[in-house]
Amino acid sequence: MTFRNVFIAIVAAFGLIxxxxxxxxxxxxxxxxxxxxxxxxxxxxxxECHSRQQYSVVHEYEMSMHAAKHxxxxxxxxxxxxxxxxxxxxxxxxxxxxxxxxxxCHEGIYQEFLRSRHAAVSWAAVYGAQGLTAxxxxxxxxxxxxxxxxxxxxxxxxxxxxxxxxxxEQCHAVGKPNADGTVGSCTACHTRHTSSIAIAREPRTxxxxxxxxxxxxxEIYEESKHGVMFNAQHExxxxxxxxxxLTTREMWVPTCATCHMSGINGNKVTHDPSARLSYYLAxxxxxxxxxxxxxxxxxxxxxxxxxTKGLIDRVYRQAEQVVSVTNDRVKAAxxxxxxxxxxxxxSGKPFTNRxxxxxxxxxxxxxxxxxxxxxxxxxxxxxxxxxYPMLSKMVELEAMSAQMRKEHGGRR
Amino acid sequence: xxxxANWRRDHVxxxxxxxxxxxxxxxxxxxxxxxxxxxHHREEWIPFYFSLFAAxxxxxxxxxxxxYDRPRWWVLLGHLIGALAVxxxxxxxxxxxxxRFFYEKTILSLTYAAPFVAPLAYTGxxxxxxxxxxxxxxxxxxxxxxxxxTLAGFFGNFVLSLTDHAVNGFFHETEWIPVASSALAxxxxxxxxxxxxxxxxxxxxxxxxxxxxxVGVLGFILHGIADLHGPSKSLFENVISGAPxxxxxxxxxxxxxxxxxxxxxxxxxxKPGPARPRSNPEPVR
Numbered sequence: 001m002t003f004r005n006v007f008i009a010i011v012a013a014f015g016l017i018x019x020x021x022x023x024x025x026x027x028x029x030x031x032x033x034x035x036x037x038x039x040x041x042x043x044x045x046x047x048e049c050h051s052r053q054q055y056s057v058v059h060e061y062e063m064s065m066h067a068a069k070h071x072x073x074x075x076x077x078x079x080x081x082x083x084x085x086x087x088x089x090x091x092x093x094x095x096x097x098x099x100x101x102x103x104x105c106h107e108g109i110y111q112e113f114l115r116s117r118h119a120a121v122s123w124a125a126v127y128g129a130q131g132l133t134a135x136x137x138x139x140x141x142x143x144x145x146x147x148x149x150x151x152x153x154x155x156x157x158x159x160x161x162x163x164x165x166x167x168x169e170q171c172h173a174v175g176k177p178n179a180d181g182t183v184g185s186c187t188a189c190h191t192r193h194t195s196s197i198a199i200a201r202e203p204r205t206x207x208x209x210x211x212x213x214x215x216x217x218x219e220i221y222e223e224s225k226h227g228v229m230f231n232a233q234h235e236x237x238x239x240x241x242x243x244x245x246l247t248t249r250e251m252w253v254p255t256c257a258t259c260h261m262s263g264i265n266g267n268k269v270t271h272d273p274s275a276r277l278s279y280y281l282a283x284x285x286x287x288x289x290x291x292x293x294x295x296x297x298x299x300x301x302x303x304x305x306x307x308t309k310g311l312i313d314r315v316y317r318q319a320e321q322v323v324s325v326t327n328d329r330v331k332a333a334x335x336x337x338x339x340x341x342x343x344x345x346x347s348g349k350p351f352t353n354r355x356x357x358x359x360x361x362x363x364x365x366x367x368x369x370x371x372x373x374x375x376x377x378x379x380x381x382x383x384x385x386x387x388y389p390m391l392s393k394m395v396e397l398e399a400m401s402a403q404m405r406k407e408h409g410g411r412r
Numbered sequence: 413x414x415x416x417a418n419w420r421r422d423h424v425x426x427x428x429x430x431x432x433x434x435x436x437x438x439x440x441x442x443x444x445x446x447x448x449x450x451x452h453h454r455e456e457w458i459p460f461y462f463s464l465f466a467a468x469x470x471x472x473x474x475x476x477x478x479x480y481d482r483p484r485w486w487v488l489l490g491h492l493i494g495a496l497a498v499x500x501x502x503x504x505x506x507x508x509x510x511x512r513f514f515y516e517k518t519i520l521s522l523t524y525a526a527p528f529v530a531p532l533a534y535t536g537x538x539x540x541x542x543x544x545x546x547x548x549x550x551x552x553x554x555x556x557x558x559x560x561x562t563l564a565g566f567f568g569n570f571v572l573s574l575t576d577h578a579v580n581g582f583f584h585e586t587e588w589i590p591v592a593s594s595a596l597a598x599x600x601x602x603x604x605x606x607x608x609x610x611x612x613x614x615x616x617x618x619x620x621x622x623x624x625x626x627v628g629v630l631g632f633i634l635h636g637i638a639d640l641h642g643p644s645k646s647l648f649e650n651v652i653s654g655a656p657x658x659x660x661x662x663x664x665x666x667x668x669x670x671x672x673x674x675x676x677x678x679x680x681x682x683k684p685g686p687a688r689p690r691s692n693p694e695p696v697r
């Protein structure tokens with residue numbers, strides 16, 4: 001009697017254990033096949049709290065390609081090299097991610113980004129070399145000579161830190177030097193938990209910084225035929241197509257990313273938005289970039305996916321004419337305050353006299369807008385937001401110059 | 413001498429002491445468990461305060477019965493605390509499942525949600541209190557109820573160790589030990605409800621229970637080691653967010669209850685003829 005009971009009990013126990021094994025096997029391998037215990041726990045534990053606080057991060061993550069590829073929270077939030085983690089409910093994490101966290105899986109992309117003007121050069125445009133290491137400056141100078149090893153912008157002192165922190169830095173931090181030795185943050189374009197390629201391809205993503213009178217690319221794009229078509233057909237485009245698989249069948253209408261970065265129809269993808277740019281259009285006097293020929297050839301190849309050579313040649317020819325004429329106009333405008341300084345009529349530090357601002361607006365707003373408009377199909381920006389205000393300001397500069405000379409002569 | 417012998421053989425007293433100690437201990441356990449959630453909901457304080465007050469009231473009832481010959485106090489307080497404990501346990505299951513599982517209804521949400529079986533510890537203790545007052549102590553029925561509640565406890569341990577270790581993905585193979593051992597306890601303790609058993613079988617059950625106790629002690633040590641090597645510098649943080657050190661102690665805890673049940677069962681088996689109540693003949697109602 002006892003043995004029969006023992007036998008039945010053992011069979012029942014085995015049944016229970018077997019059902020436990022089967023239940024555990026039914027779990028998705030993404031939850032259990034992780035490199036360590038912390039990563040296994042993170043596959044569900046993080047959402048346990050964060051579905052009740054900072055709700056959106058879990059939902060955003062669930063929609064992401066990272067979730068589809070079974071990359072869990074801890075893989076990104078684990079302290080990367082040179083990062084100091086902190087304890088967080090049984091995990092050691094970093095809350096604020098840098099490019100250092102992304103490069104663990106996307107090193108090639110990070111290296112492309114490092115060569116771009118989005119990296120150290122972007123930061124240096126506001127704060128100069130300050131905060132960047134000597135190596136970071138030297139590396140950026142190799143690709144953009146004179147743009148990283150520079151003093152801070154005069155406005156950093158003239159307008160003060162609050163204007164810089166809440167203003168300029170919000171965009172220029174795309175190339176901020178991080179404490180871990182890396183530069184920049186990928187989430188500036190890809191957003192945080194969605195880690196989205198589609199969002200990075202949206203014109204508005206670029207437009208969050210490339211807007212306004214000093215770099216009005218988004219406004220120009222929206223005026224252009226590209227922008228008009230995008231607004232009309234964006235719901236038909238497949239912006240989330242994987243890089244490397246993108247063709248003109250998914251994106252027959254280009255966004256900023258298509259022309260400047262995407263590897264459409266088998267072209268090379270790049271995270272260096274400068275790679276296809278042949279001119280420094282943002283400068284007062286525009287000059288060719290060091291890689292002018294290659295960069296223009298790369299861009300023409302992208303244009304050629306939709307347009308014929310004749311049209312591409314015409315656009316480049318007309319745009320280069322605008323660059324040339326605008327350069328002449330900026331030189332002429334610059335000569336006015338320069339002459340006043342040489343004559344001693346204008347003295348004091350920069351941006352302490354009205355004429356400095358008129359000249360600054362001349363090249364920084366109007367000349368840039370005309371040049372960008374010419375390359376991006378923004379006719380109105382070439383004319384009414386570019387050449388026309390340049391003409392008007394030139395008259396104003398000359399009038400101011402005459403008035404200042406008169407006043408200066410009177411004082412003497 | 414006789415009084416001492418009565419005290420040792422009084423099953424009712426042993427069960428009462430078991431419930432009292434468990435309720436008192438649960439206040440510490442709940443404090444640690446809900447600290448992980450930072451007592452996010454006010455309701456999470458209910459089991460903490462209930463455990464504290466219930467233990468004190470039970471002690472009062474026990475003193476009233478044993479020292480002042482007021483069994484009615486003991487009965488009333490026991491029924492009240494028992495009923496509340498049953499309710500709190502059942503409400504806890506609903507609250508724990510409501511944390512995530514009711515919305516997602518996936519194995520993932522069941523695995524990572526608050527442990528839904530854990531609150532049933534209150535229900536089990538409440539039922540013990542009520543049973544101890546409603547069923548004659550010297551009856552086979554009393555022993556069977558106690559065995560059933562012990563069995564339910566081990567089934568809870570089976571589910572808890574399965575879901576808790578699933579959170580770790582059973583990363584260490586040792587995490588399967590409590591799942592297997594509690595399955596063994598469940599099946600061995602289940603059998604007397606379906607088949608006649610002998611004293612020999614009860615001895616085997618006792619052996620199975622001893623294995624559970626050893627597993628619990630081993631678990632306590634392993635959980636402790638895991639917490640000592642946890643990510644935080646603070647041991648408290650590691651304890652509340654890491655491996656719960658108290659959880660494996662549920663095994664030896666239930667072993668105590670199981671031994672009382674087996675003991676009472678064996679005594680009933682040794683009686684000639686149909687089991688009859690001898691001491692505490694009628695439950696005090």
